[in-house]
Amino acid sequence: MSNFQVVEHPLIQHKLSILRRKEVSTKEFRELVDEIGMLMAYEVSRDLPLEDIEIETPVAKATVKQLQGKKLAIVPILRAGIGMVDGILKLIPAARVGHIGMYRDEETLKPVEYLVKLPTDIADRQIFLVDPMLATGGSAILAIDSLKKRNANNIKFVCLVAAPEGVKALQEAHPDIDIYAAALDDHLNEHGYIVPGLGDAGDRLFGTK
Numbered sequence: 001m002s003n004f005q006v007v008e009h010p011l012i013q014h015k016l017s018i019l020r021r022k023e024v025s026t027k028e029f030r031e032l033v034d035e036i037g038m039l040m041a042y043e044v045s046r047d048l049p050l051e052d053i054e055i056e057t058p059v060a061k062a063t064v065k066q067l068q069g070k071k072l073a074i075v076p077i078l079r080a081g082i083g084m085v086d087g088i089l090k091l092i093p094a095a096r097v098g099h100i101g102m103y104r105d106e107e108t109l110k111p112v113e114y115l116v117k118l119p120t121d122i123a124d125r126q127i128f129l130v131d132p133m134l135a136t137g138g139s140a141i142l143a144i145d146s147l148k149k150r151n152a153n154n155i156k157f158v159c160l161v162a163a164p165e166g167v168k169a170l171q172e173a174h175p176d177i178d179i180y181a182a183a184l185d186d187h188l189n190e191h192g193y194i195v196p197g198l199g200d201a202g203d204r205l206f207g208t209k
């Protein structure tokens with residue numbers, strides 16, 4: 001079974017608590033998602049593989065470490081995932097960015113895919129698949145199906161708020177994918193919203209409702 005980890009860093013927890021407040025403006029919401037995205041990336045990148053390289057400092061030759069392999073890829077699930085990208089790029093500026101566009105049908109709650117645009121060599125890259133919300137899990141499952149269809153397998157799913165229902169569904173569908181969240185909330189309501197959650201992340205991020 002995949003690993004599910006709540007990232008307990010105090011700065012993440014503090015900023016997430018502000019993010020949840022209903023009076024937070026679009027501007028503040030955007031800034032907080034950006035900051036939390038960056039802090040999550042710091043934790044999620046802990047086990048990236050390193051290799052030894054030889055360099056010369058102004059004083060002597062030295063064997064030092066650098067990240068191994070190709071630059072990683074950040075793949076946001078549109079729309080709300082976009083809010084996490086810039087924060088992660090602040091830490092990993094050379095990362096490639098792919099996009100998977102998906103929305104939840106409001107009646108069925110099933111995700112509908114409308115865009116997939118990925119680096120051509122996505123199969124060779126470590127991927128951070130990002131979306132602030134893991135609710136029923138449908139969007140994350142379909143996005144990972146889509147990545148795996150393109151032979152990408154080295155994927156970490158990074159979200160801010162997860163519902164137990166979504167974690168279970170994602171672990172069952174993709175037991176090989178590790179999941180990182182800033183919080184595990186209580187449950188989903190009858191409209192598929194996470195409780196207590198933070199509302200509709202896409203709308204709050206882009207000011208569309």
Ligand code: PRP
Nearest residue numbers: 078079080103104135136137138139202
């Ligand atoms: C939200 C969110 C996730 C999805 C999670 O997107 O950003 O992608 O719902 O729900 P699920 O786990 O039940 O699939 P939404 O469909 O609202 O689209 P948007 O980001 O374009 O607003």
Ligand code: URA
Nearest residue numbers: 135193194199200201
């Ligand atoms: N998508 C959101 O944006 N919020 C939720 O609570 C559930 C799905």
